[in-house]
Amino acid sequence: MTSGNSSLNVPTFPEASQLLGQDTWRAFKDRVELNVEVRGLKGYLDGSIPKPTSAMYIYTAQTSSLPDSQFPSPSEWTQRERMVASIIYLNCTDPIGIGIERANTSSKTWTYLLKKYESRDEQRIHIADTTLREHKFNPDTTSMEDHEKKMRNLLRSLHNLGGTCNDHQFRLIVIASMPDTWKDYILNVPGIFSSEAFTYLHRLYLDKVGRTNGGEDDYVKKQVAALFAKHLATQAASSSTPTPKRERPICTNPPCPTKVGHTIDRCWAKGGGAEGKAPKSWKDKYSMKASAIDSTSPIDVYVGATYSPKNTDGSLMPF
Structure with missing residues (x-):
């Protein structure tokens, strides 16, 4: 004897239609009822097809009964009832958390869910x-x-x-x-x-939104154009104005061998404000000149030029 012609493929609902709680109950309920009805198994969901007993089922059918038959064989009833129970149980995200027991019949589980979620709050x-x-x-x-x-x-x-x-x-x-x-x-x-x-x-x-964005785009474009024009004008003005020539300072310290580029306050030569602070390279370069300048002051040169004996041509005579 065959066990019935109902499909053994348990449908899997989309995630949004699986029972997670109150928010998905309506979608879950609709899918369960439709899947059960299309298979002719609604009597197992609402409990209107009772489980047959030996006393009720006194003969052996030669052919399988229809899915919606009120008098299925014990094996047919078990298979169809488990199909409906599987549709419910396997499409619950957390059946244990919801309170569903796997061993319960589909009608008992369905009654529990209706009472749990259909009561108005x-x-x-x-x-x-x-x-x-x-x-x-x-x-x-x-x-x-x-x-x-x-x-x-x-x-x-x-x-x-x-x-x-x-x-x-x-x-x-x-x-x-x-x-x-x-x-x-x-x-x-x-x-x-x-x-x-x-x-x-x-x-x-x-x-x-289109009008708003268009207005904002025009405003931004105008701002960019104004800034760019200002930049060009500033650049043109700076290029047309000649840069004033910077005058270099002159040192007034008489012994200084390099007069241009600094003042007497920063002069490294004798008598300058930075006397003795010159680097070694400067000292090596200008030491001979500095010693010559230091050995004869301008006054000595003037006196010698005035009172020293002279030749007939006016040149100074050697001592």
Whole structure:
């Protein structure tokens, strides 16, 4: 005897539809019910197909029963029931943390989940509804695309908690979330659905952002042009004005062999302000000249030239 014609492939839900908690319960529930129904196994999920016993199942079927049969064989029932239990258990992110026991029947597990997540929490619903209605769009920090995603996620959270908000109400909430500076543009938003409202708001956002960016670009271009013109004017003025010639200082110390380039305060020669501080190279170069200058003062030269004996041609006679 065959064990039935139900598929043994357990579906894996997308991550966003796997049961993680209250936020994903609605998506998880819809997928479980659809996958069970398409396989004809809903009676195992709600417990309407009881497990057959020996007293109930008194004959051996020659062919396998249909998946939705109320009188499956014990082996068929076990296989189909485990299929439904696997769909639930394997699509829970943390079944142990949620409180699901692997050995429980699918109907018992499903009843537990319905009781856990279907009970309305009025306080949480109120918080989710308030969060949705108070969320505002800031075009300076958020794009319209991100705002739409945020609003739809908040709506989904409200629905997952059991709250109600139809599309007409959501459309009005979306329009009210626009900034006050857009008030004149959203007085008559076309359409009756939230998708149509978002289409209009997307166009409005792109139009306003485009204008803003265009104005900023023009302003930046004007600033750059002004700075560049100022730079060119400054450069032209500096090139046309002759640089004044710098006068080099002259040393007034008589014994100094190098008069140009310093003053007497910084002179290394005898009588200068920096006497004795000259480097060795300077001393080696100018020592002979300095000694000659030091041996005969200007007064001695003058006196000798005046009173020394002279030849007939006027030259000084040697001593």
